[in-house]
Amino acid sequence: xxxxxxxxxxxxxxxxxxxxxxxxxxxxxxxxxxxxxxxxxxxxxxxxxxxxxxxxxxxxxxxxxxxxxxxxxxxxxxxxxxxxxxxxxxxxxxxxxxxxxxxxxxxxxxxxxxxxxxxxxxxxxxxxxxxxxxxxxxxxxxxxxxxxxxxxxxxxxxxxxxxxxxxxxxxxxxxxxxxxxxxxxxxxxxxxxxxxxxxxxxxxxxxxxxxxxxxxxxxxxxxxxxxxxxxxxxxxxxxxxxxxxxxxxxxxxxxxxxxxxxxxxxxxxxxxxxxxxxxxxxxxxxxxxxxxxxxxxx
Amino acid sequence: xxxxxxxxxxxxxxxxxxxxxxxxxxxxxxxxxxxxxxxxxxxxxxxxxxxxxxxxxxxxxxxxxxxxxxxxxxxxxxxxxxxxxxxxxxxxxxxxxxxxxxxxxxxxxxxxxxxxxxxxxxxxxxxxxxxxxxxxxxxxxxxxxxxxxxxxxxxxxxxxxxxxxxxxxxxxxxxxxxxxxxxxxxxxxxxxxxxxxxxxxxxxxxxxxxxxxxxxxxxxxxxxxxxxxxxxxxxxxxxxxxxxxxxxxxxxxxxxxxxxxxxxxxxxxxxxxxxxxxxxxxxxxxxxxxxxxx
Numbered sequence: 381x382x383x384x385x386x387x388x389x390x391x392x393x394x395x396x397x398x399x400x401x402x403x404x405x406x407x408x409x410x411x412x413x414x415x416x417x418x419x420x421x422x423x424x425x426x427x428x429x430x431x432x433x434x435x436x437x438x439x440x441x442x443x444x445x446x447x448x449x450x451x452x453x454x455x456x457x458x459x460x461x462x463x464x465x466x467x468x469x470x471x472x473x474x475x476x477x478x479x480x481x482x483x484x485x486x487x488x489x490x491x492x493x494x495x496x497x498x499x500x501x502x503x504x505x506x507x508x509x510x511x512x513x514x515x516x517x518x519x520x521x522x523x524x525x526x527x528x529x530x531x532x533x534x535x536x537x538x539x540x541x542x543x544x545x546x547x548x549x550x551x552x553x554x555x556x557x558x559x560x561x562x563x564x565x566x567x568x569x570x571x572x573x574x575x576x577x578x579x580x581x582x583x584x585x586x587x588x589x590x591x592x593x594x595x596x597x598x599x600x601x602x603x604x605x606x607x608x609x610x611x612x613x614x615x616x617x618x619x620x621x622x623x624x625x626x627x628x629x630x631x632x633x634x635x636x637x638x639x640x641x642x643x644x645x646x647x648x649x650x651x652x653x654x655x656x657x658x659x660x661x662x663x664x665x666x667x668x669x670x671x672x673x674x675x676x677x678x
Numbered sequence: 679x680x681x682x683x684x685x686x687x688x689x690x691x692x693x694x695x696x697x698x699x700x701x702x703x704x705x706x707x708x709x710x711x712x713x714x715x716x717x718x719x720x721x722x723x724x725x726x727x728x729x730x731x732x733x734x735x736x737x738x739x740x741x742x743x744x745x746x747x748x749x750x751x752x753x754x755x756x757x758x759x760x761x762x763x764x765x766x767x768x769x770x771x772x773x774x775x776x777x778x779x780x781x782x783x784x785x786x787x788x789x790x791x792x793x794x795x796x797x798x799x800x801x802x803x804x805x806x807x808x809x810x811x812x813x814x815x816x817x818x819x820x821x822x823x824x825x826x827x828x829x830x831x832x833x834x835x836x837x838x839x840x841x842x843x844x845x846x847x848x849x850x851x852x853x854x855x856x857x858x859x860x861x862x863x864x865x866x867x868x869x870x871x872x873x874x875x876x877x878x879x880x881x882x883x884x885x886x887x888x889x890x891x892x893x894x895x896x897x898x899x900x901x902x903x904x905x906x907x908x909x910x911x912x913x914x915x916x917x918x919x920x921x922x923x924x925x926x927x928x929x930x931x932x933x934x935x936x937x938x939x940x941x942x943x944x945x946x947x948x949x950x951x952x953x954x955x956x957x958x959x960x961x962x963x964x965x966x967x968x969x970x971x972x
Contacts, residue, residue, distance in 0.1 A: 410876070414775045421769050422786045428844060429790075431812065432801045448812045490696045497693035500684050509694050512701055518958045519705045520905040522927040523951040526934045526943055527711035528704055547704035550697055570683045580684040609794035611909030612931075627794045631913060634800070644804055651800050658792035662848075666785055673852045 429655075436460070436648040443644050455645065463649040467633050472626040473653065476608050479544050479625055480658075483607030484600050486549040492592070495558035496584055500570070517552045521612055529616050543617045544625075548607070553676045554599055561595055562588065598672030601665045605658045626654040709951070715944030734945035743921060744929070744946075751925040754839060755903035762843040763895050766850030767888070771880060773851070774858040784855060791848030795841065796909030802841040803914050806833070827915070831922025834915045838923055841910050846902060850895050857891040858884065897961040901954065926950055 435443055436459055437452040463469060497503070498510055521528065528547065537543030565588070573583040614625045624632075633647045662669050716734055718727045738744045773783050790798075805811050808826040817825050827833040861884065869879045908927050911917060917924035917932065924932070926946065934943030 411775075411777050414772055414777050415779075418769075418772050418783050421772065422783065425769075425787060425790060425844070425847065428798070428801050428805060429793075431805060435804065444810050446815065448810070448815055450812070490700070493693040494697040497690040501686065501690035501693075503690040506690070509698060512706070513697060516701055516705045518951070518955045519709050520901075520954060522905050522908065522930055523947045523954060524705065524708035524712050525930055525947060526940055527708035527715065530711070531703060531708055546700065550700040550705060555697065567683070574683070580686065580689060583684070605792055609792075609796075611794060611796045611912070612927075615912070627796050627909070630797065630800060644807075644810065647800060648804065651797050654797050655793045658794075659789050660792075662789050662792040663785055666788065669788070670852050670856070673849060674856045 432648045432651055435645055436652050438645050440641075440643060440645060459645050459649040460653070463633065463646040463653070466646065467629060467650055468621060468624075469626070469650065469653055471622060472624055472629040473657075475544075475623060476625040476627065476654075477657070478541055479610065479614070480604040480608035482541065482545040483548050483610075484603035486545060487551040487554050487603050488596055488599055490549050491551050491554035492558050492584075492596075495555050495562060496580075496588070498555075499559055499562040500580065500583075513550070513552050513555050516550050521616075525612075525616070532617060537617070539618050539620050539623045541623075544614060544623070545607075548610070548613060551603075554603070557595060557599065557676045558592070561592065565591065594668075594671070595675075597665070598668045599676060600672075601661055601669045602672035602676060604661060608658045626650075630654055712944045712947040712951070715940050716948045718941055718944075720940040730941065734941045735949075738942065738945055738949070743924075746921055747924050747926050747929040750835075750921075750923060751904060751927075754835065754842075754907070754923070754925050755900050757835075757839045758842045758846065758903040758907075759896055759899040761839065762846040763850055763892065763899055765843070766847055766854050766895075767885075767892070769847070770851050770854030770858055771884065774855055784851075787851050788848040790844050791846070791852075793845050794909060795845050795907060796913045798841040798845045799838065799910035799914040802837055802844075806837045828919060831919055834919055834923050838907070838910050838914055841914070842903060842907055846899060850899070853891055853895055854888065857888045861887055894961065897957055901957050901961075904950075904957075905954065 431450070434450060434452050437454065437456040438449065438459075439453065439455045442449050442453050494509065494513065498506055532538060532543050532547060535543070537546075569587055570583060573587050578586065608625075609627060610625070611627055614623075614628050618624055618628075621629075630647070630650050633643070633650050635642055717729060717731055719730045719733065720727050769787055773780060773787060805813050806825075806827050808814055808824075808828060814825045817823075824830075825833055827837050865883060865887075866879060869883055874882065904925075905927060907925065908931065911923055911925060911928045912931075915923040917928050927950070930943050930946045930950070933939045933946065937943075
């Protein structure tokens, strides 16, 4: 009991950010310097986003004026509406959303099942499966670019959601994370389940799944961002406006011909809409995000 | 693996089937196909193939354009890694001091990871814009040098490096924060007692203690910069000006999809494959010491 209590206390302290514990407090002027430096770092890191936001609120005269106008103006709504209309944002955001969610859920389900098989069964080819999953880490899209495109084409999956999502669903990192997690679960749990007469699938859904939610949430956050931010894959697999995701479709707003002046305020409005969902996910689910990043590391 | 608790002749195969199907169909088969293509010359319409052995490789090795893409890749990946890993270490060190407001600070440092490199590229494209961007504007007060990425290769390279590093900073900060919090307070207190100042404490104790994380991050950032940076190049520079920002991944795409030179593109894929295998091995060989697998 006391052990659990101490563990919880420790966790609470980690969460409060007060770890490297019994060190004497730095002097006030030292703390002030740390605050100042951190604020400076944040200013540098945040400036590009701030600037994009500011530009997205200006009309085109304000965008091109010299010296640059570094504070917001009043055209936010009309710019976002115009960018929304011009680049078919609604459809693209929907596609990105489908891609992010489907890839994340697919990877999680597939990895959970195969990790379960590898940990809780002894079957011929188990090690082979394990190594095959491992080797996918060494085969990112660029090294099999043309041939993967060919396979998707043969299946008739160009310009389809299954083409956008299914080929990305193999996941070594997620499989390893689930495997590692299952290995930490005491044998007694499975024995108890068997005494209850539970078969393997009931064990998976009624015993393992409830214990896995923290891992699933953490993985979901990281994998959703991964799916949403894909660039090379959607550019290969889609060539119609209706199937484009927002990250590749933003280019729509940038004229490549010399005759048309780029409307940077609209481009920035589009960029803001493309980056807001994944950034919001990080900010609101930060704890899961950090857990997912750091723990799915092999 | 010490446990085997369930018995079934067919269930485990059913469970691994989806993962194996995706792996074989979209990873192994295409990778083998790339290997095969790399030793053939394919006509642009794909209707005829002739075996050329290592001809495609020999051609690449004699091609100065290919060398440039290799040099560009290492320059790009090296700069992104140096910038985002070093920057992250400094910021994480600050964000693990004993001060108020830490969690807010950390959130504000982490979020750029959510931005797709391609979207970051678009934002930096405007910041670097020769006519309207803030950066050339402020630089024009310091120097008469024309800071134009459309004309100067190194400016274009700086643009894509900065944009990519920006998006990757959060990832590295998350790892360093976790690592720094794991350093026992007693170790640092001992240094305090010995009269070591903050800077000395950092260089003599903290830096060596996080070196495994640094190593891991260097490898991961290299892999990321090599393989996931297609978007930023494609959106911002299209490999230009000239071929100043044509990295290996971009050249595979250009030669394969636009030039329809499947043989050469396949050979380049194989070389890249060797590279990623090397990097992954390096990463795992080292990680093995931290984590036990079986």
